Amino acid sequence: MINLTIDNQKVAIEEGSTILDAAQIVGAKIPTLCYLKEINVIGACRICMVEVQGARTFVPACVAPVAEGMVVRTNTPSVIKARKLVLELILSDHPMECLTCVRNQNCELQTLAEEFGISEIRFDGAKTEYPIDDSSPALIRDPRKCVLCRRCISVCTNVQTVQALAAENRGFDTLIAPAFNDKLADMECVQCGQCSLVCPTGAIVEKDDVDKVWAALADPKKHVLVQTAPATRVQLGEAVGAEPGSIFTGQMVAGLRRLGFDKVFDTDFTADLTILEEGNELLQRVTQGGTLPMITSCSPGWIKFCEHFYPDLLDHLSTCKSPQQMFGALAKTYYAKKEGVDPADIYSVSIMPCTAKKYECQRPEMFSSGYQDVDVVLTSRELGRMFKQAGLDCSNLPEEEYDAPLGISTGAGEIFGASGGVMEAALRTVYEVVTGQTLESVDFEVCRGLTGVKEATVQVGDLPVKVAITNGLGNARKVLDKIRAGEADYHFIEVMTCPGGCIGGGGSPIPTNTNIRLKRIDATYTEDERMVLRKSHENPAVTALYEEFLEKPLGHKSHKLLHTHYTPRGVNK
Amino acid sequence: MAECACNCGEDELTKQLDKIIDPYRGQPGGLIQVLTKSQELIGYLPKWVQVRIAEGLGVSLQEVYGVVTFYAFFSLIPRGRHKLSVCAGTACYVKGMKTLIKSLRDVIGVKPGQTTPDSRFTLEIVRCIGACGLAPAMIVDGKDVHGRIEPEQIPEILEQYA
Ligand code: SF4
Ligand code: SF4
Ligand code: SF4
Ligand code: FES
Ligand code: FES
Numbered sequence: 001m002i003n004l005t006i007d008n009q010k011v012a013i014e015e016g017s018t019i020l021d022a023a024q025i026v027g028a029k030i031p032t033l034c035y036l037k038e039i040n041v042i043g044a045c046r047i048c049m050v051e052v053q054g055a056r057t058f059v060p061a062c063v064a065p066v067a068e069g070m071v072v073r074t075n076t077p078s079v080i081k082a083r084k085l086v087l088e089l090i091l092s093d094h095p096m097e098c099l100t101c102v103r104n105q106n107c108e109l110q111t112l113a114e115e116f117g118i119s120e121i122r123f124d125g126a127k128t129e130y131p132i133d134d135s136s137p138a139l140i141r142d143p144r145k146c147v148l149c150r151r152c153i154s155v156c157t158n159v160q161t162v163q164a165l166a167a168e169n170r171g172f173d174t175l176i177a178p179a180f181n182d183k184l185a186d187m188e189c190v191q192c193g194q195c196s197l198v199c200p201t202g203a204i205v206e207k208d209d210v211d212k213v214w215a216a217l218a219d220p221k222k223h224v225l226v227q228t229a230p231a232t233r234v235q236l237g238e239a240v241g242a243e244p245g246s247i248f249t250g251q252m253v254a255g256l257r258r259l260g261f262d263k264v265f266d267t268d269f270t271a272d273l274t275i276l277e278e279g280n281e282l283l284q285r286v287t288q289g290g291t292l293p294m295i296t297s298c299s300p301g302w303i304k305f306c307e308h309f310y311p312d313l314l315d316h317l318s319t320c321k322s323p324q325q326m327f328g329a330l331a332k333t334y335y336a337k338k339e340g341v342d343p344a345d346i347y348s349v350s351i352m353p354c355t356a357k358k359y360e361c362q363r364p365e366m367f368s369s370g371y372q373d374v375d376v377v378l379t380s381r382e383l384g385r386m387f388k389q390a391g392l393d394c395s396n397l398p399e400e401e402y403d404a405p406l407g408i409s410t411g412a413g414e415i416f417g418a419s420g421g422v423m424e425a426a427l428r429t430v431y432e433v434v435t436g437q438t439l440e441s442v443d444f445e446v447c448r449g450l451t452g453v454k455e456a457t458v459q460v461g462d463l464p465v466k467v468a469i470t471n472g473l474g475n476a477r478k479v480l481d482k483i484r485a486g487e488a489d490y491h492f493i494e495v496m497t498c499p500g501g502c503i504g505g506g507g508s509p510i511p512t513n514t515n516i517r518l519k520r521i522d523a524t525y526t527e528d529e530r531m532v533l534r535k536s537h538e539n540p541a542v543t544a545l546y547e548e549f550l551e552k553p554l555g556h557k558s559h560k561l562l563h564t565h566y567t568p569r570g571v572n573k
Numbered sequence: 574m575a576e577c578a579c580n581c582g583e584d585e586l587t588k589q590l591d592k593i594i595d596p597y598r599g600q601p602g603g604l605i606q607v608l609t610k611s612q613e614l615i616g617y618l619p620k621w622v623q624v625r626i627a628e629g630l631g632v633s634l635q636e637v638y639g640v641v642t643f644y645a646f647f648s649l650i651p652r653g654r655h656k657l658s659v660c661a662g663t664a665c666y667v668k669g670m671k672t673l674i675k676s677l678r679d680v681i682g683v684k685p686g687q688t689t690p691d692s693r694f695t696l697e698i699v700r701c702i703g704a705c706g707l708a709p710a711m712i713v714d715g716k717d718v719h720g721r722i723e724p725e726q727i728p729e730i731l732e733q734y735a
Binding site: 163164165166167168169170171172178179180571572 | 620623624627628633634635636637638639642643645700
């Protein structure tokens with residue numbers, strides 16, 4: 001243990017800790033900007049400067065290690081003056097567009113300016129003029145608002161191992177962008193949006209499609225329906241100001257009705273359907289010698305990642321579309337027919353914790369109903385904004401039920417939102433279908449939690465089923481490299497693009513960090529336990545769907561509507 | 574140094590480039606050496622060269638490009654025999670650097686960041702060159718400072734550089 005003094009308070013902390021860590025223990029608040037716990041620790045911005053007795057200059061608390069007997073002052077007038085100067089320098093090259101900025105009131109730079117009482121900028125600096133990149137259907141990059149903190153580079157390089165962004169040029173000309181300032185849409189960026197989740201400002205944000213939805217709701221000819229992803233009900237609360245971990249399922253349904261949606265349906269329904277299609281595909285591959293291990297295909301960032309970086313492994317992907325796209329294809333076929341609505345009049349909206357879903361719904365493979373299957377995707381953040389615009393207050397909304405039939409679901413569909421959930425849901429069904437026996441406990445604890453790569457062997461009848469679960473693309477890489485090397489004897493692998501799974505998706509409320517992810521995961525399993533039905537094959541609406549329309553899993557109609565194929569893309573093309 | 578003069582085009586260059594890359598295959602640490610030698614070979618570092626280097630060394634294109642744009646030594650465009658660096662520092666900006674650029678463009682016919690088709694001039698914009706008293710200023714080939722330039726003087730200045 002190292003003993004030091006911070007603002008006259010004694011503190012003991014493990015060797016190797018930083019002054020910032022130590023300050024947190026004694027409740028001394030040091031402002032930070034470039035620093036992001038576990039992700040970006042580079043000491044670049046210097047807003048966290050503190051005074052250390054005996055040091056010639058101020059030291060950056062986020063990177064400076066503690067030392068025995070150190071005497072630190074975090075808030076002397078000269079420290080505050082120096083921090084203010086840093087802030088003013090950043091702001092002198094910043095467009096003052098807060099009122100029209102997506103990050104208004106949720107921006108770390110804005111908060112700092114407010115906390116430091118910045119009322120004028122003394123430097124009229126030259127402004128960098130870089131064009132906005134709005135080429136991607138999912139994200140917008142506005143380098144004018146970039147503070148060069150490099151959090152996005154760290155998350156994209158170290159967590160996702162995509163390396164779509166780099167710091168280019170020097171000094172005043174520094175630009176955070178893809179090489180040659182290429183467009184995000186035209187390169188190997190997987191549209192996961194993790195960069196937008198960690199960016200402290202509005203320099204990388206989701207593409208806002210809220211106006212498209214308002215326009216559809218205002219059009220009397222349109223039959224507007226909405227599906228909500230599993231993770232959204234444990235996220236919406238945060239987007240409208242509630243505590244992380246709040247569950248707002250019924251209130252979200254009620255709110256969506258008040259916004260004017262004709263039907264409020266649930267992606268959990270097609271998550272259940274995915275289990276039946278994917279579970280049967282797995283059994284078929286095992287019994288008929290298909291490509292193994294089979295890998296899940298619900299996460300569109302992961303699909304794009306595999307197409308770019310592991311095109312040789314595309315045969316391992318399940319051919320199942322994601323639950324969002326299965327829903328889209330069924331809404332404009334099965335549901336349209338059943339309800340007697342012209343599919344041309346259906347406007348299909350999807351609420352997702354994900355930016356990559358915006359990209360997915362525009363892929364050319366996703367028009368199997370004869371129309372664009374899902375018309376528009378809103379992230380949890382955008383739904384939060386819609387609720388605010390409409391003056392909907394979740395704490396005053398009643399709890400309402402989803403509409404039938406595409407809103408009927410089980411706990412297995414719900415846990416798709418957390419890393420390991422798809423695997424657990426699949427095991428619940430595969431076990432019972434293969435053995436004909438009822439599971440004693442439906443809880444597969446080995447699948448749960450934030451560990452990067454989880455492995456387990458589950459005895460299903462005579463077959464020991466070997467599975468692996470990865471979250472975050474860097475962890476996926478570890479398992480994929482094993483497959484490439486012929487060292488992976490798994491049957492089934494779940495890959496989720498984002499750390500923690502969808503509850504930590506790139507379209508989640510900001511902030512999203514490890515602590516908040518854990519709270520959303522807890523909430524997800526609470527929802528699962530609350531459900532009467534917890535196994536996908538027990539979903540009566542799915543059974544009816546097969547009886548009335550699809551006939552059987554992997555049948556002709558399933559192949560046409562629910563399955564897809566992939567495109568090898570490579571890198572630097 | 575110069576562009577390959579024969580008709581074999583990129584194929585021959587690619588072979589020579591691969592010879593530079595080969596000893597460093599799969600070794601990200603060799604990036605700077607490979608870039609330096611490649612620029613010696615080709616004269617500059619166009620996108621196709623950077624892509625090939627990225628793939629050879631097993632690093633992302635973003636990383637290669639980041640290094641190339643960090644060091645002024647590396648060039649993304651073919652270089653002309655003479656480099657015209659127009660200052661865009663505050664003093665020069667205020668004293669009519671924009672007019673200077675426009676006049677230069679009128680005479681040599683290329684934009685900043687480009688090289689004339691006869692490879693005589695490369696035009697670029699730089700930060701303060703420390704000649705603020707002479708604004709608007711331009712430095713040629715990194716050594717000759719020309720200050721208080723009026724548009725009519727431009728042909729005369731350029732004549733000195735064949
Ligand atoms: S990024 Fe932040 S400070 Fe900049 S305009 Fe947006 S809200 Fe304002
Ligand atoms: S969306 Fe994902 S892959 Fe693309 S730049 Fe952001 S973090 Fe990287
Ligand atoms: S885009 Fe955002 S996260 Fe990336 S360097 Fe700029 S401010 Fe930081
Ligand atoms: S927060 Fe410490 S240097 Fe940026
Ligand atoms: S501003 Fe041009 S030389 Fe200083």
